[in-house]
Amino acid sequence: MPARLGRYAVRRRIGSGGFATVWLAYDEQLDSPVAVKVLADNWSEDHQIRQRFVEEGRYLRKVESPNVVSVYDAGELDDGRPYLVMSYADQGTLADRLEVDGLTVAQAMEVVRQVGAGLQALHDRDILHRDIKPANVLFRSVDGPTGQTVRAMVGDLGLGKALDMSSRLTMIAGTPTYIAPEQASAQAPDARADQYSLAALAYLLLTGRPPFAHASLSDAMHPAELPPASTPERPFPPEVDQVLRRGLARSREDRYSSVTEFVRALDRALGPSTSGAPTQPWLERDPELTQPGPRPTLPPDHGALPEPTLPRRRGRRLAILSVVGLLALVVGATAGYAVQHERRPSERTVFDSTGTLSVTVPSSWDRADALDGWTPPGTDTQMPALSVGTSPDWAAKGSDEGVFLGLLSATDLPDAVPQHPECDSAGRTVDDTRDGDASMTVVYSDCPGGTVLVERIVQVSTNTLMWVQIRSDDRATANGVLDDVETHGL
Known part of the structure; x- marks a missing residue:
């Protein structure tokens, strides 16, 4: 475990994956905790992976949204590996929450609302996310008018891509359960691919089960018929099924024109109990x-x-x-x-x-x-x-x-x-x-x-x-x- 990464004092490791390790560090000059993401040593000589890592920081830096992870700084270690300094999500990920507890309908809608706002901010800057899933929804404590609350943020743009480059994209990437059919089949995706992923996430949060049981990307190319969201234990108005079915339409031409439009339609379909500003704190801090x-x-x-x-x-x-x-x-x-x-x-x-x-x-x-x-x-x-x-x-x-x-x-x-x-x-x-x-x-x-x-x-x-x-x-x-x-x- 390194003592420092650049000028940042390392406190502990937050997590690691195939391409990078994330450390909790402390910015002593600004007196603030930060997350430092470092490219894995075994990928430091791979130009394509290195470029994608650096691009993630550039994409995130372009976006000013409270619902997108912020990048504060970037640099290189003595061994040449790049690193990104980002906002620290002290409340873990949505995947962490779902392993222990489910969400109420109101909480689920608020997650969808905030993640949707983050995605729309990316799309407004012509950036695709391409890998929305519970592990990439981060929670952070923030100070609000009534005390501390929790904010949902979109993170990990390792697969992110500029829309004007998407037509040249040939690599298939994403998570089978949440990936849009056109993205799974290596077609050039657009913002409606992220909408599909958000609709799949919304279905999971509302029902407690994923919309499809895709074991591979080939399964995602030809999704089965969407099961009804309603069950006797957790009924929903028929309009909810209609919204989810449209957001998860196989053809992107049949989906909503934007993420924002999908979120508003789902909010209306769920009824008055989820509309408007959430009661604070909308999600308990741990x-x-x-x-x-x-x-x-x-x-x-x-x-x-x-x-x-x-x-x-x-x-x-x-x-x-x-x-x-x-x-x-x-x-x-x-x-x-x-x-x-x-x-x-x-x-x-x-x-x-x-x-x-x-x-x-x-x-x-x-x-x-x-x-x-x-x-x-x-x-x-x-x-x-x-x-x-x-x-x-x-x-x-x-x-x-x-x-x-x-x-x-x-x-x-x-x-x-x-x-x-x-x-x-x-x-x-x-x-x-x-x-x-x-x-x-x-x-x-x-x-x-x-x-x-x-x-x-x-x-x-x-x-x-x-x-x-x-x-x-x-x-x-x-x-x-x-x-x-x-x-x-x-």
Whole structure:
């Protein structure tokens, strides 16, 4: 993890894909968080991919709309890779929201309204998006007249194209569920292709199911008959089906003349309950998405161990996606000192974002995943770390449970682990060597709330220590979590 990207101080990784990685960074001159998108190293020599990456920034910079992600700056790293500095969507994506909760009809219409406004702003500058889908609808906290609310923004113009160049477009690109038939068949698309994608998104948000089950772009070339939007559980006026059917017409000539016209027709068809300005806040902010991760409980005289500064955590659903994505990287790895056991259904395994650390915890420990590392005090080096517990501030509440793992640079074990005088009983220091890794462990019991607290320091390499802190209601759970702490690649 880089310490800086250009003049921007890196805080954590937000996400990555096949072509780029996005980092949460801080603009120290303007005192503001930003998202920095960096072209992946393996594509830095591909002229076409590099050009498309740079074009995304140029397209976004041309558009002045609150519903389109803003580009503030651009540059190149020392290794020549380009980067874009953009507005930070602290409330995640529409895809994140849909993994956990559905939307009400009014909320769905407001998403369509705001995304439609963003698309129309692009079209007014003769720019196509060509890849509208839930993952490319971003949410950001903004200050409004009645306090903070959430704004939907169109992002990721990696497939975007100027309309005057669309006739020369021969590459088929897009997501099968949302792509217009003419775009799937490599015809030159126009703004009505984005309208089709928005209509498919609207159908999904209103009904809770995608309009089609396209498994490939060839399926999208010949879409099936659109199923009715209404169900006995969620009925809609007949006019809604008419609007959606027109927006998803196979022939673009049968669609509305503009995105704005489609949005207005859908708003009218849904009736008075969704028309006009939305009640604020129209979408609940998720404070956990930007809440700092918990910090291990340390007394002032903790000696040689620094106090961790954990990054802002991603939502629980995003952490789960990170685990899935990293699992393939660590399957079969044998590095580390932990005793392994068969994972039970009531447990889940969490990895940090680099795949260096992992721990298996009870499934009820599903809050406050902070996976993207920490910077030990006195250094400017980002080190792997993770934290997970039963509440966002598990370490501060004596009755809650959780675990923190963090690496730090050191050549020797400290003289003692952090002390906890708030606990009534402290076990003896256990010095051990397992798989060549020296460690020291102390178990504190009868802590506030009746919890058990475990401190362990492990020398995982000649110049790296791992600090482990566990708080649990019982010794057996703490021992099980401690046994399932692992390092990978050290």
